[in-house]
Amino acid sequence: MRTDEELFDLCRQRDARAWELIVERYQSKILNLSYQFCGNKDEARDLAQDVFIRLYQTIDHYESGRTFKTWLYSMARNLCIDHYRRRKKDRRVVDTPVDEFRDLEGGGESQDRTLAKRERSDLLHKALDTLGTISREAIVMKDFQDLSLEEIARTLEVPVGTVKSRISRARVELGKAILRSERTVQS
Amino acid sequence: MSPMNPSPMNPSPMNQPPMNCDLFRRSLRAYLRGDIPEPAFGVMVEHEAECDECRRVVTEMTAEVDHVGELSFAAVAAAETSESDLRGTDSRASDPQRLDLGSLLGLTTGADCAYVEQRLGEAPEEPLTKDLLRLVDTHLEACPSCRQLRDVLEDLPRWYATLPVLRADRAFKAEVLRRTLGPEPGFWDVLRALWRRPEAVWEAAVACALVTFILFGSAVGRRAAESELPNRASLQGVGSAVGSAVVRGIDDGASRAGRVARAPYTLVRDGFDGLHGFSSHASSWMERVVTNFRTGDYEELLNDLRVVLEPIGLYPDPAVRTADPATETAVDPAPSDAKTETPREDGTQ
Numbered sequence: 001m002r003t004d005e006e007l008f009d010l011c012r013q014r015d016a017r018a019w020e021l022i023v024e025r026y027q028s029k030i031l032n033l034s035y036q037f038c039g040n041k042d043e044a045r046d047l048a049q050d051v052f053i054r055l056y057q058t059i060d061h062y063e064s065g066r067t068f069k070t071w072l073y074s075m076a077r078n079l080c081i082d083h084y085r086r087r088k089k090d091r092r093v094v095d096t097p098v099d100e101f102r103d104l105e106g107g108g109e110s111q112d113r114t115l116a117k118r119e120r121s122d123l124l125h126k127a128l129d130t131l132g133t134i135s136r137e138a139i140v141m142k143d144f145q146d147l148s149l150e151e152i153a154r155t156l157e158v159p160v161g162t163v164k165s166r167i168s169r170a171r172v173e174l175g176k177a178i179l180r181s182e183r184t185v186q187s
Numbered sequence: 188m189s190p191m192n193p194s195p196m197n198p199s200p201m202n203q204p205p206m207n208c209d210l211f212r213r214s215l216r217a218y219l220r221g222d223i224p225e226p227a228f229g230v231m232v233e234h235e236a237e238c239d240e241c242r243r244v245v246t247e248m249t250a251e252v253d254h255v256g257e258l259s260f261a262a263v264a265a266a267e268t269s270e271s272d273l274r275g276t277d278s279r280a281s282d283p284q285r286l287d288l289g290s291l292l293g294l295t296t297g298a299d300c301a302y303v304e305q306r307l308g309e310a311p312e313e314p315l316t317k318d319l320l321r322l323v324d325t326h327l328e329a330c331p332s333c334r335q336l337r338d339v340l341e342d343l344p345r346w347y348a349t350l351p352v353l354r355a356d357r358a359f360k361a362e363v364l365r366r367t368l369g370p371e372p373g374f375w376d377v378l379r380a381l382w383r384r385p386e387a388v389w390e391a392a393v394a395c396a397l398v399t400f401i402l403f404g405s406a407v408g409r410r411a412a413e414s415e416l417p418n419r420a421s422l423q424g425v426g427s428a429v430g431s432a433v434v435r436g437i438d439d440g441a442s443r444a445g446r447v448a449r450a451p452y453t454l455v456r457d458g459f460d461g462l463h464g465f466s467s468h469a470s471s472w473m474e475r476v477v478t479n480f481r482t483g484d485y486e487e488l489l490n491d492l493r494v495v496l497e498p499i500g501l502y503p504d505p506a507v508r509t510a511d512p513a514t515e516t517a518v519d520p521a522p523s524d525a526k527t528e529t530p531r532e533d534g535t536q
C-alpha cells in the first residue's frame with residue numbers, strides 16, 4: 001500500500017485516482033475533526049469538504065519533506081478555528097439531532113440509556129462550547145483525534161512542552177465546565 | 188499564586204495590556220505551568236507564535252518544565268522558606284517533619300489548587316512520581332472541589348464516548364471529487380480519452396469494418412428479399428461462383444482445408460436465406476393482423492396472435508379464458524374430449 005506522501009506526490013501530478021484514495025483515506029477523520037470543532041453535523045460536512053478543496057487548491061505548496069498528515073491537519077485546524085471563531089459570535093447551544101445516535105446504539109440498548117447518553121453528549125457539547133479556541137483544539141487533537149504530542153506540536157508549530165501544558169489546561173477547563181453544566185442541570 | 192489575582196499575567200479582559208517580550212518572559216513560568224487564565228493565555232500564545240526569540244526561550248524553558256515538578260518544588264520550597272522566615276528559624280534543620288511537603292501543600296490553598304489541577308490534567312500522559320503523587324493525594328484529601336474535578340477528569344473518556352462518530356458516505360466523496368476534479372466525464376470526454384490511446388486507431392479500424400459489413404450485408408439482404416428470386420439468385424450465384432472458385436483453388440491443395448474454408452460462405456448464405464424467410468413470414472403476418480384489425484375480424488386476429496403467443500405460453504387456454512365461477516364446475520375435466528373439440532388441433536372448424 002502506498003504511503004500518504006507517495007499518493008500526494010502523485011496528486012501533484014494531477015493523478016485523479018491518487019486524489020480519490022487520499023480523500024477515501026481521510027474523509028471520515030476530517031469529518032469527525034470538523035464535527036468535534038463545530039458540534040453540528042451539517043456544518044461539519046461543509047467544513048470537511050472545504051478542507052479537502054483547500055488542500056487540493058494548495059497542492060503545489062506542499063513541501064515534499066513534510067509529513068502529509070501534519071500538513072493536512074494543520075490546514076484542517078486553521079479552517080476549523082476560523083469557522084469556530086466566526087461561529088462564536090452567534091454562539092448557541094448545539095442541539096445534537098437524535099439521528100446522530102443511531103450509529104452508536106446497539107440493538108438491545110434501552111431507550112433510557114439512549115436518553116442518558118444524549119443528555120451527557122449535550123452537556124459535553126455545552127462544556128466544549130465554553131472553551132477557548134486553543135483549549136478546544138488541544139482537546140480535539142489529543143483526546144478526540146488521538147494524535148501524538150509530537151504530531152500536535154508539528155501541526156501547531158509549537159514545542160512539545162507547550163502542547164502538554166495546553167492539553168493539561170484544556171482538560172481542567174473542560175472538567176470544570178462539565179461540573180458547572182451538571183450543577184446547572186441539577187438546580 | 189491564585190489565577191484570579193490581578194497581575195501582569197492575569198489582566199482584566201477589558202483593559203488587557205499589549206503583550207511585549209518583557210511581559211511575556213516575566214510571565215513565562217506561569218504560562219508554562221498553565222496558571223495564566225484566558226484571555227491572557229491566548230495573547231501569550233499569539234505572542235509566542237509571532238516572536239522567534241521568545242519561542243526560543245520557551246523551547247529552552249520547556250526542557251526545564253518537562254522535568255516533572257521542578258517548578259512546583261521550587262514554589263513549595265519558596266513557601267517553606269517564607270514560613271521559616273516567619274518563624275525566625277530554619278525549620279528544615281530543627282524539625283525533620285517540616286520537610287513533609289505533602290502536608291505543606293495540603294494545608295495551603297489557592298495556588299496549590301491550580302498546581303494540583305495542572306497535575307491532574309496531565310496525568311494520563313505524565314504519570315506522577317511517588318513524591319508528587321503523595322503531594323497531590325494529600326491535597327485531594329483536604330480539597331473537595333479538586334476531588335470532584337479529579338473524578339470528572341478520570342471520567343472524561345466516558346464523556347467523550349457519548350459523542351457520535353460520523354462516517355463519510357459515498358455522497359460526501361462524490362461531492363468532494365466533483366468540487367475538486369470537476370464533474371463526472373461525459374460520453375464525449377470518455378470517447379476523446381479513448382481516442383488518445385495508441386491502440387485506438389486499430390480498434391477504430393476494426394470497428395469501422397465491422398459496422399460497414401453489417402450495414403452493407405443487411406442492405407444487400409434486404410434488397411434480395413424485396414426483389415425476390417432474380418437478385419437473390421444472382422447474389423447467391425455470385426457468392427457461389429466466388430466461393431466455388433476459392434474453394435476449388437483451395438481444394439487443389441487440400442480438400443479438407445477447402446471444406447473448412449467453405450463453411451463461412453455457407454454460413455453467410457444460410458443466414459441470408461433464414462433472414463429472408465423470417466422477414467417474409469413476419470411481414471405477411473403483420474399484414475394479416477393489420478387487415479383483420481381494420482376489417483374488424485377479431486376472431487382471425489385472435490388466431491393470428493395465438494400463433495405468436497401460444498408457443499411462448501402467453502396465450503390463455505380458451506377453457507380457462509371463457510370459464511366463469513358459475514360454469515367452472517360444469518367443465519368436463521376429461522382432457523381427451525376437450526382436445527378433440529379444439530378447432531385448430533385437427534384443422535377443422
